[in-house]
Amino acid sequence: MDSSSPEKISGDRRKAVQELIQGRELANQLRLVLGKPFGGVDKSVAAEDLAKKILGSFTETISILNRRTADEVSDGRMSEDSDEITSKTSALKDRRGCYKRRKTSQTWTRITPSLVDDGYAWRKYGQKVILNAKHPRNYYRCTHKFDQSCQATKQVQMTEDEPAMYRTTYHGHHTCKNLLKASQIILDSNPRDSSFLLSFGTENTSTKSHEPYFQPFPCIKQEYRDEKPCLNHIQSSSDDYFVPPDLTVFESCGPLTGSDHDHGDVISSGVYSCTASTTSLDMDMVVGAVDFCDVFEFEF
């Protein structure tokens, strides 16, 4: 297969240019932010966020250019005019080169009895019948994938359990700024049973990330967001999280699955259950995930 076809090179070049333009705009924003005489925490948070995005743009550009170079080397040639006019007719259905290599990004999975809202805007981009599974798997990406280079994705699939549960697997984390603060848990078919499972881990345990990792509560589409209680607002040292007020019992319900148990009392990965209740209990819960981000302390 000719992986460095004109169509691919042209597409890669366009992507690389887009990434660089975006990086330049972000750098300008960063300059403006840093130019402000005051700003305190907001200023440093905004600056860090912009820096992260700029780095992301550069990383993506390098990745695109590296890919192209590797292709050219493997083909034993170095194309001069890579942006030649492409064959419009064949390009219509020819998507060679338009797919990104799958990343071995960190993932975490949540199983819920109903579709719930994690406060982010998702766009469905695919659905797939999975072998030996009764229900198809749905693929979502962040709505701000293109305007804010947010790489977060998730997959949602109904399990074959009885009653049916929804398994949501998150890939990557949000870098966009459009967290809908009215985040809520919504119950669709089974409003009395709102227990859920949350587990998290990495696909590649040999590498560690220090990126924000823990996203307590999930998502559904806007049309589901009506009949919900307001959520408690919990502040961690790095970000804001929303927790449903009804959640009163957290307990470990499975063996820890992470590989970092030997780091003192750090719990880097585990399985917890959370049961909804209408009564309020005095209870503390501490989840440590220091290897990935901050320590979260939920107090009810």
Next chain:
DNA sequence: CGAATTTGACCACT
């Protein structure tokens, strides 16, 4: 009419 979803095709990965 723009945004979101559906769906078949393409491609990466094993």
Next chain:
DNA sequence: AGTGGTCAAATTCG
């Protein structure tokens, strides 16, 4: 070669 993830044209929705 089989399977699952992503793309993008077509279609639907608001």
